[in-house]
Amino acid sequence: MAQATIPEDVGKQAERLRKDLNYHIYRYYSLDDPVVSDAEYDEMYRALLDLESEHPGLVTNDSPTQRVGPPPSAGFTSVRHRGRMLSLDNAFNEGELKAFDERVTRGLGGRTGTVEYVCELKMDGVAVALTYENGLLVQGATRGDGEVGEDITPNLRTVLAVPLRLLAETPPDLIEVIGEVYMPEASFQKLNKDRLDNGEPVFANPRNAAAGSLRQLNPAVTASRNLNMVTFGVAYSSSTIPQYHRQELAYLRDLGFRLGEHNDKFSTIDKAAGFCLEWQRRRRDLEYEIDGVVVKVDSRTQQDALGATSKSPRWAIAYKFPPEEKTTKVIDILVSVGRTGVLTPVAVMEPVFVAGSTVTHATLHNEDEVKRKDVRVGDTVIVRKAGDVIPEVVKVITDKRTIKEVPFEMPELCPVCLSHVEREEGEAATRCVNVACPAQTFGRIAHFGSRGAMDIDGLGKETILILLDRGFIKDESDIYYLKREQLYELPGFKDKSVDNLVHAIDIARDRPTWRLLHGLGINHVGAHMAQVLAKEFPSIDALLAATEDDLLGIEGVGPRIAESVALFFDQRENQTVIERLREAGVRMADEVKAGSGDGPLKDKTFVLTGALSEFTREQASEIIEELGGKVTSSVSKKTDYVLAGAEPGSKLDKARSLGVETMSEAEFKQLTGR
Ligand code: IVH
Numbered sequence: 001m002a003q004a005t006i007p008e009d010v011g012k013q014a015e016r017l018r019k020d021l022n023y024h025i026y027r028y029y030s031l032d033d034p035v036v037s038d039a040e041y042d043e044m045y046r047a048l049l050d051l052e053s054e055h056p057g058l059v060t061n062d063s064p065t066q067r068v069g070p071p072p073s074a075g076f077t078s079v080r081h082r083g084r085m086l087s088l089d090n091a092f093n094e095g096e097l098k099a100f101d102e103r104v105t106r107g108l109g110g111r112t113g114t115v116e117y118v119c120e121l122k123m124d125g126v127a128v129a130l131t132y133e134n135g136l137l138v139q140g141a142t143r144g145d146g147e148v149g150e151d152i153t154p155n156l157r158t159v160l161a162v163p164l165r166l167l168a169e170t171p172p173d174l175i176e177v178i179g180e181v182y183m184p185e186a187s188f189q190k191l192n193k194d195r196l197d198n199g200e201p202v203f204a205n206p207r208n209a210a211a212g213s214l215r216q217l218n219p220a221v222t223a224s225r226n227l228n229m230v231t232f233g234v235a236y237s238s239s240t241i242p243q244y245h246r247q248e249l250a251y252l253r254d255l256g257f258r259l260g261e262h263n264d265k266f267s268t269i270d271k272a273a274g275f276c277l278e279w280q281r282r283r284r285d286l287e288y289e290i291d292g293v294v295v296k297v298d299s300r301t302q303q304d305a306l307g308a309t310s311k312s313p314r315w316a317i318a319y320k321f322p323p324e325e326k327t328t329k330v331i332d333i334l335v336s337v338g339r340t341g342v343l344t345p346v347a348v349m350e351p352v353f354v355a356g357s358t359v360t361h362a363t364l365h366n367e368d369e370v371k372r373k374d375v376r377v378g379d380t381v382i383v384r385k386a387g388d389v390i391p392e393v394v395k396v397i398t399d400k401r402t403i404k405e406v407p408f409e410m411p412e413l414c415p416v417c418l419s420h421v422e423r424e425e426g427e428a429a430t431r432c433v434n435v436a437c438p439a440q441t442f443g444r445i446a447h448f449g450s451r452g453a454m455d456i457d458g459l460g461k462e463t464i465l466i467l468l469d470r471g472f473i474k475d476e477s478d479i480y481y482l483k484r485e486q487l488y489e490l491p492g493f494k495d496k497s498v499d500n501l502v503h504a505i506d507i508a509r510d511r512p513t514w515r516l517l518h519g520l521g522i523n524h525v526g527a528h529m530a531q532v533l534a535k536e537f538p539s540i541d542a543l544l545a546a547t548e549d550d551l552l553g554i555e556g557v558g559p560r561i562a563e564s565v566a567l568f569f570d571q572r573e574n575q576t577v578i579e580r581l582r583e584a585g586v587r588m589a590d591e592v593k594a595g596s597g598d599g600p601l602k603d604k605t606f607v608l609t610g611a612l613s614e615f616t617r618e619q620a621s622e623i624i625e626e627l628g629g630k631v632t633s634s635v636s637k638k639t640d641y642v643l644a645g646a647e648p649g650s651k652l653d654k655a656r657s658l659g660v661e662t663m664s665e666a667e668f669k670q671l672t673g674r
Pocket of ligand 1: 085088232294313
């Protein structure tokens with residue numbers, strides 16, 4: 001009957017959506033190879049939901065709205081979950097959170113008192129269920145379709161946050177706990193960097209990396225991936241569990257599980273919405289990715305009264321953040337040449353707003369990556385930006401391809417100096433062989449003056465290009481020989497700007513040795529390695545005199561680094577640059593400062609958060625280290641002080657919750673006398 005009232009075009013539209021969505025589910029879950037972004041998928045899903053709720057006659061058995069998830073793929077043994085692992089409905093804005101609250105209130109009909117909500121961060125990882133019999137882990141499984149998942153017990157045992165035995169003296173005979181396995185951002189970056197260095201394909205995001213790591217047939221590989229897990233609920237228990245969700249979390253923690261950070265309880269949906277918006281803003285403060293906030297009714301009596309649909313509980317909702325992935329078009333693929341001569345293909349795209357800024361360029365890393373992703377000029381692609389990380393092309397939407405796209409070819413000549421390029425066997429990088437290539441010279445000088453190296457304020461890339469163009473500088477050392485008359489020739493440079501640059505260059509004669517070492521751009525010597533070397537060899541002369549064997553004796557220095565350092569100091573051109581720097585009065589050794597290592601901050605551990613107004617983070621770190629202290633990245637009980645600037649991140653909250661002493665910039669200045 002209902003069918004008769006449905007206009008034909010609406011019926012067709014629903015059928016199309018159903019077909020497309022089922023295809024995308026297959027691509028995402030079975031093939032692990034999606035062809036649309038999550039946001040596009042969500043949009044289509046909601047369009048279908050809307051049509052179906054307007055015309056219930058449209059709902060069919062095979063509609064993606066009628067199942068919790070797709071079946072597991074072959075390779076691991078299937079296991080049936082004791083309790084069904086439900087999914088969550090989504091809310092995409094405050095209005096939808098309010099609508100959820102209204103449904104909850106209506107559903108309870110005022111029977112069970114007022115409603116309180118618990119908010120939890122929505123971890124962007126892989127859902128798992130852990131089963132314990134008499135306190136021992138007997139099984140760990142993926143969610144699968146919610147009823148049947150894959151048995152990945154050996155892999156989950158490698159995750160340190162998964163207890164192998166529960167802490168309770170009398171644990172329940174049987175308990176199934178649900179949680180999310182994820183990969184911290186830093187581990188994800190490191191994993192991808194290593195993979196890139198080894199010529200292996202990179203993971204598109206931490207979630208895919210976590211999923212890929214959990215689906216390894218060899219648990220040793222999983223173990224090497226630094227996965228982590230948070231737990232957020234009990235799916236089944238043979239003994240009674242606490243009456244409130246917050247108590248359930250505390251109970252889980254007491255059993256030995258790791259909980260998510262920042263859980264909080266709120267008495268109204270407006271306050272819960274405030275928490276959601278706050279974390280939408282602050283998501284980058286975290287050391288892992290979240291894709292939203294989960295809002296749950298706290299009382300179990302109320303949860304039970306509300307119940308669940310076949311897909312999701314009525315007592316919880318996922319507030320989803322706006323996507324960090326967008327679709328755009330590749331207009332061109334350029335090749336840039338870096339300071340070490342490496343040629344990097346870069347996709348130039350139609351501008352698209354992703355995660356807070358407009359993106360037009362994305363690195364494609366190297367020839368193999370372009371080939372693997374098969375990015376062609378004219379392609380429609382998904383781009384992604386995570387935090388401060390540079391934008392990336394996640395994948396090409398091949399369905400949108402016509403016949404006009406042009407495949408990429410690595411040029412045979414350097415696009416800047418037309419010298420030959422080389423790609424050594426076993427290496428992913430293609431290099432321009434000409435050390436005098438203007439692009440390399442520019443890259444070396446820009447690196448030398450950059451914030452992380454000699455930190456010459458006001459010596460921007462544009463300025464360096466003009467100085468090179470006029471022939472005023474030819475290498476790094478020439479910066480210190482620039483004359484005021486020459487600076488006046490730069491466009492827009494007047495008395496004040498000339499004074500400023502002269503002053504900035506002048507103070508950059510007196511930088512710690514590691515900065516100089518880093519600035520010299522020795523292959524494989526980044527900021528960290530430069531600090532390691534400067535600690536052992538506090539003068540450039542000591543390094544000049546060091547043999548490869550001397551270098552190998554230092555902890556953390558392997559053959560690749562030792563060879564590269566020795567080679568650098570052996571080369572005449574480099575020795576000349578160093579001599580000219582020395583003659584210009586650039587500091588070549590670290591004076592052993594009075595009190596250094598034994599200073600007022602001896603053995604004190606600092607964590608920095610937020611923006612300081614008078615120092616860069618590097619400068620503050622240097623001051624702390626000069627006075628004998630140490631700077632680490634995450635707050636723990638061992639942290640002595642958290643130095644908080646403007647708009648501090650979650651580290652400040654963590655410090656407060658752990659009772660770690662916090663310090664303002666003014667207090668820091670007072671303490672250090674700067
Ligand atoms: S509760 C019955 N809490 O989001 C509801 N889920 O879209 C069980 N997730 O499958 C889920 N963080 O993998 C819950 N704090 C959290 C979560 C969370 C991440 C994932 C989980 C779930 C999916 C639902």
